[in-house]
Amino acid sequence: MSAWWYLTRSSGIVAMVLAVTALFWGLMFSARATGNRLRPAWWLDLHNWLGGLTLLFTGVHILASFADHNSGIGLKQIFVAGQASYQTTAITFGVLATYAFAAVVLTSWPKLRFRRKTWRMVHLLSLPAAALAGIHAYQVGSDQQTTLFRSLLVILVGIAVFPVALRLLDLATRRRDS
């Protein structure tokens, strides 16, 4: 049924936007660029929530593609990398991104405690995961040829790169000052 196909596309796009927004929120927080008017506790809480929502909408996206009989996505293609019969690499990127997002969100669960270094290493996976998800979307998406979709991807890349640059600058400044 086409409805699953529409849902695959729309939830994929929303998951992508959420992932980049969560990334932006987290990087702005750690670069201490959250401004004075907004409380950092609020900022951090929203960052956590956006991460959870990314995982939720990725779940909807995967379930919809599984339900769409024309997508060729089965359980094996969802859980095991490199199993898709078409666009194997691009679908594999989606699978890897999902695992990475899941690890990032789960290791940040308040009840679970990890060593700081472990948590940080896992958390940094969100950067390559967002990049993998972006490539996945551009390669397999049915909307890849539309101007609107391409413009959205360009905007999302900008939104992701800006705080990364800010954070790197922040790190460089702190290293110089210490």
Place this chain on the structure above:
Amino acid sequence: MTSPSGPPTSSSMTTEERLARLAERRAGNPTGPRSAATSARPSPSDPATWKRAKRRHPAKGSRIAALGLSIAATSAMSFAFANADAAHAASLKKSVLAKIRATTVTAVKTTATTPAATTPAATTPAPTTPAATATAKADATAGGTFTGAVSSNRWGPVQVKITIAAGQITNVRAIQTPASKPKSVRINDRAVPMLKSEALTAQSAQINTISGATYTSDSYALSLQSALDAASAADVTVA
């Protein structure tokens, strides 16, 4: 950065907790060792903790807004995708129907001047219709094979070749279908045989759209119609 005083020590905390504590300090509350975001669970028997419990999610309003926005965006986009497909299908159908009506008139005229064809197909080239780039090899009074114009949609080109014998469409072969994406190949593997049997049953381009293959169905009908146009231009009609 200096390490904050008092337990828990910074080494026993996750980065999130440290960030939360930093957040708390920056918000002007240097006393609390843990932030509101990670504060201890409230005790149901201690009213003093009730108020703190409310602050476990300082961004509660924004959380609800983000969830609502995400659900609304997903629904709106799904709706827009469905609408765009329906609008495309409707506009194509309109042009197919207009062509079919025009052809019916031509066919009547042709039947009036040319007796029904019954002899086997020969290899006389037939003229192409203005709408189609179709080429045909046919006996002007019998039948033959006619290639329809290429009808492209967003997934790729569709082109059919028909065989007419004794006033009947006896075969429809899809000589081009979208193949740039394996997903299209899979869809067309299912849809093309169904479209063929639709065409053979209808003996015209008035065929039903196959669910999940609307673009291919419409382009198939258009190419089929232009093959029929080419046939009727060569005085080969379908009874």
